[in-house]
Amino acid sequence: MQPETIIYPFAALVGQEEMKKGLLLNAVNPKLSGILIRGEKGTAKSTAVRALAALLPEIEVVADCPFSCDPADITTMCSSCRHRLEAGEELPRTRRRMRVVDLPVSATEDRVVGTLDIERAIKKGEKHFEPGVLAQANRGILYVDEVNLLDDHVVDVLLDSAAMGVNTVEREGVSFTHPANFILVGTMNPEEGELRPQLLDRFGLCVNITGILDPGERVEIIKRRVAFEEDPEGFIARWEGEQEKLRRQILTAIEILPQVEMPEEILYLIAKIAIEMGVDGHRADLVMMKAARTMAALDGRTEVIPGDVYAIVNLALLHRMRRQPFQEMHVDQAKLREVLAQ
Amino acid sequence: MLTYKRFIYPFTAIIGQEKMQKGLILNAINPRLGGILIRGEKGTAKSTAVRALAALLPEIEVVAGCPYNCDPEDYNRLCLNCREKLGRGERLPRARRRVPVIDLPISATEDRLVGSLDFEYAIKHGRPRFEPGILARANRGIIYVDEVNLLDDHLVDVLLDAAAMGVNIVEREGISYTHPAEFILVGTMNPEEGELRPQLLDRFGLCVQIEGVHDPGQRVEIIKRRGAFEADPLRFLTQWAGEEERLREKILTARQILPRVTIREELLALIARLCVETCTAGHRADIIMTVTARTIAALAGREEVTEADVQEAAELVLPHRVREAPAPPPEQSQPPETREEPPQQEENPESTPEQAEAPPEQPRENDGQESGEEPHGEEHKGEPEEGENSPAPPQGQDVVFAVGQPFAVRRITHGRDRILRKGSGRRSRTRTATRAGRYVRATAWLQNNDLAFDATLRAAAPHQVYREKNGMAIAIEKEDFRSKVREKRIGNFLLFVVDASGSMGAQQRMVETKGAILSLLLDAYQKRDKIGLVAFKGKTAEVLLPPTNSVEMGYKLLQELPTGGRTPLAAGLLKAYDIIKTHFYKDPNLDPLLILISDGRANVSIGEDKPLLEARRVAEIIHNDARIKTLVVDVEKDGLVTFGLARELAAALGAEYYRIDELKAGTLVQVVREMQGSGAVAKLKEIC
Structure with a gap:
């Protein structure tokens, strides 16, 4: 695993223009409710998603909030942050890069939506909510590899939250609501089976990608990748100008979108x-x-x-x-x- | 707690779905209509409309603080708490509230639906108390099930029980409790995903079929309104408040008129005739049609039902209740679904002389079938004429046959075992390692964080005397924890072993066989099975499709599958056995079903033995592996000579045996017919 800081620059990705476009659109407007990337292995899907997160501007979060609440915006805060703010507390702030949360195929519904802390419940008679993946992904990117292999009802929950921006947990007498605003990126290999049409429909955008066939581009991919692996810092520094340009473009777009x-x-x-x-x-x-x-x-x-x-x-x-x-x-x-x- | 207020798109701002809106409004006026089922493609404002309806419903008077929304005026339907209060001479506090509209997510657990033991209360106070579930909250309201056709069977059973009795009887987790549960069921579904059980279908009073709007102007208006709503929901809602209020008043007026609406005797006769002619089962259709017609009149502000009202009511009430006319007289040898496709003549003219000679019959009415591009079948009457004498395609020349008509497949399931499986699907029952499914019993082994509170409390009970309680009524330690063992349906692995030899080409058997496989594939898709495909012909067997979830791939390969050559049956079975064995290494909990589709006429062997004997040997090997279940579909036709070889092979395999036409399930009901141009509406026009 590479350290967090060393991520292949988005601007240095070769080809796959449709996918990059789709990702950028979602970065500017999360209301597009995500993108589904269909295609074979080794087509830079996962690299692109991570690169996107590194490209996006850092966000300010409440340091000790499991939902990464925005300290400046009370309307999107979780209940606990809001209570603290209303009680006159100063919320500790920190800045960090947008998170990319991976959802493994084996994820259960509990892990996704969060669950009741059984031990505490039974010993103290309190219902306590243990946040899940959706909580982690708030204000970040939720990356689901092989989304077609997930259990149907987990996909259902994911898409529901993506559309509403809110996760509602209702199980075993617990009812809990927390913000879940995230960019949903799903990937799948169609040979492993399709998603149900309803679920497909709820991904805002969808792109089919294939390996690049143009020899020139392929060579360029190899060259850049080798250059990156030999000297990551140098490579990133060389691309910083391009990255900054892209970053500014996104920021402007977010601003003028309304x-x-x-x-x-x-x-x-x-x-x-x-x-x-x-x-x-x-x-x-x-x-x-x-x-x-x-x-x-x-x-x-x-x-x-x-x-x-x-x-x-x-x-x-x-x-x-x-x-x-x-x-x-x-x-x-x-x-x-x-x-x-x- | 902060609740994220969701803005709900106003009902009156929905465009182009008048029929669905009408159906919903009728239900809002008269709860006795019994709910509505909305069938249609995705993205047609189904859910939006149902959620929006909630905002329109008039308020009802309830006992304040009662979780079951009891009606203080109606003593007979009070819950136990309210009765007790009255018995103690207390007055019931009153409050007004909106009619509740409760979502039932398809992933809901049974506890959430029926209610369960309130463990917090039990631990703190040491007394069991019932914690109401969705059925309680929905009393006197609406339960909304999105994608109702995907609801787990055991939840459907609970819903049906409660709906039929108007009461929810809870006997579980050591509590026994009864409370009123009268609700209107509103469901949406996309028919591509499988049909509903007829019992559940009949529960819905009304049914509408909807599709997207085709008029560009209306579409633009839809985009604009939705865009405006999303940009500034508050402003949009204010803009539409007037319209909403007008409709709300209209509903209230209609409610007042409703008891006075009368219906003439001859219209009742018309209703009865409509129901008889469309072969609806039972009398619910008659009753609901009458009630619907009266409600339609009330909505129009009239106190007398007109013929047009009945007509409109019929369009809402009949579509999901229309049945096929009684079975045709026995002379007709095949039900319409078994029609054979004419072969693709240009590819292989010589193989089908009888087709070319047969006088072309009138194409049949293509009822309820969407795939317009498939050629219309021609009915075969003279079965015997085209018996064994129709020549098979010449050896060595492969032919690709078209895929025959698909049909609904009878239920094929496995026996149950005790292995825990993860996954979803809708075929066989299994113990499940996830938290969905029905709670069958408790176990001392804690897994999935899925605590069985009742069993845990029971386990803790004997130790209470000496345990430190820390202010709780019950002290529970880790060793008391019990978790739930659950059971649900999951998909299986279906391995198709298809005979593609030349003998399958005779009499268009392959067309019918492909039709049967397609039907099984469709069934596999709806039940979320994994599939694989092995074909054998010439000298060898080939794995065309290794195990995958992609039913699409299966279909593609099926279309391209050529037929011709000899029949290496043993090789086919052996190959299939190999695949299943290797797959067992990957997933030891695999639950495979081997489906052999053949006439059993083996004529090539791998080794020295006679082909038939060899095939039987391999069959016995497979039979001896208890993990594998088998199914043989015999495609041999009744002709002058039948060999019954496939049946013998099935015996050797220990397999379930069906002849190809026995696979069909759709013998009595074709559940819901497409509304346009067929079924109820057409018949209605004829009569009226």
Whole structure:
């Protein structure tokens, strides 16, 4: 395991543009409810996620809070921090990098949502909540490798929390609520089986990735990786300029996102795409709207243009296309071009 | 504690789902409608609508502080506490509250649903007390189950019991308690994920089928409203407060009118006729249709039911109750689902002369089946004509047959054992290592942090005399801990061993066989099974698909599977046995089911023995391995000559034996028909 500080720079990743785009969009706008990355092993999925966390600006947290509450924002605080603040206590502050929390495939529901501290309960007759992975992931990134191998109901809980920003635990007479705002990144290898359509639908974006076939790019990947492994500090220092540029772009995007305007004709474009491409339900429309706005913000604009929609349409539609049972997942690019050309 | 106030999207701001909205409003007016089932694709505002309904419901009067929301006016339905209070001569304090809408998550445990022992109270005060569960909170309210078709069977049983009696009877964990539990059941489901049990289906008074909106203008409006709501929920809610209030008043008015609404005799006759003609089971449909029609009239502000009201009611009440007409007369040799597909002629014209000669029949009505791209089947009447004389494709030439019509598969499960398994799925019962599932008994071995409070308290009881109590009523030490042993359904590993030899090509057997395998695959998907695929033909057997969860891969390979050559049955079985054995190393708790699909006519051997004898030997080896269960699907058809070889092989394997048409489950009910263009609505138009 490498020490925390030595992480491959996001800006130095070669290729996989769709995945990087999807990750950046989620970093700017967590309301996109996550991204599902489908693809083979060894395609820099996990590297990219960790790199993203290192790229994002540090956050200020309440030092001793299990939920990493933001000391400056009382509306998103957990109950204990809020009580302390209301009691006039000064909350201890600290700054740290955004966390990437890994959820192992073997995770049980208890570990995810948190559980009742049985020993304390039984000995003292008190109900005490033991926070789980969702608590740790608050204000960070929750990375679920092989999400299709998780138990269905664990995935359910995850997606529920991701959508609501809140984790509600109700078991054995305990009822506890805490903030759970996180960027959900799931990966899967489709050969191991699919996710249920409902669960798929609730990931905001989805991307299929394959190994890079261009020899030039492959060589570049090897070179950079070797350079990084030989001299990590030097490599990171060389890329710091690029990283900083990207970081500023994200920060600006976060700032201007609320002001981004959505012209009427773009909404019609989105509706047309959804109808003509035959997607189920209306989530695709909403995601396309949000993603297009975020795309505009990333580009530093406060008005959405059709190009923003084109840029995100594959990310939003891939997992929402209506298909025959057992058919493979894909977006018909020819049809898409036809729709867009109309 | 801080509760994160969730803003709920207003009911009246939902666009384009009028039928669902109407169904929900009708339930809000009249709780006797018995709830509603919403079937439809994902992302069509199903959950949004149900949550939004809660905000619209009128307030009810309850006994203040009663966990069961007792009605102070209704002595007969009071809970035990309230009765006791009245008995002591106390007055019941009153309060008004919204009708409760309670979510039942599909991962809920049985304790959460029915209630359990309040351990905190028990430890502090040394007395057992019942801690109410979801059924208690939902009394006089609504229970909402998202994806109700995925609910565990044992929870469904509990729900059905309570719904039928209006009472929740708890006999568990050393407590025995009864409380009123009258609730409206609202469920949503996506039919792709499997159907509901008919008993549960019948519990829902109404049923609507919904889909996304196709009009661009409406879609844009949906995006805009949702966007506005998410950007500033408070402002959005204020904007819609007027609309909401108007609808709330309309519901209240309708409630007042409802008792006065009358229905003419001839309309009652119409209702009865509708129910008879659509072959609904029992009389619930008649009753609910009448109540629904009256409620519709009340909503429209009328005191008299019209024919249009009945028609509208029928569309809500009948769809999930329509049954297939009684079985066709015996002359018709095959039920419609077994239709064979015409082969892909261009690939292999010579193998199917009888197809080419047969006069093309009218394509049948393609009822309730979505895959429009598959060619319509032609009905085969003259079974014997196309008997054994239809030539098999020439040896050595492989043919790829189309996949036949899928059908619902009968229930295939395993026996139970005591091994703990992790995972989810819906096929066999198993002891589970996770905390989901039904609590069957307690054990002294603490695992999963899944404490059985009742057993723990019992274990601690004898030691109370000499233990230090620290202010508690009961002192519990670590050695008293007991945990729950739970049982639930999980998926299995299904290994398909498919005969792809030339003899399977005769009479389009392969088409039907592929149809059967597809049906089993669909079933495997819904039950979350792991699958594998072995095919044998020519001289060898081949592992086409190593064990995986990807049913999609299975389907793809099935489509491409060629047929031709001789029948190395023994090789196929041996290969399958190898796969299962290796898989046992990876996962010793594996619960494999080997499914052999063949006519049993082995004609190639691996070694010196006669092929048939060799196959039987391998079969016996597999039989001797008690861990493996087997199922033989015989594809031999009744013709002039039948050999019954597959049946003999099944005996050697100790396998369950089905003929291909016995696999079908859908003999009596095709559970819910697609509403558009078929079933209830069409019939209704005809009659009215």
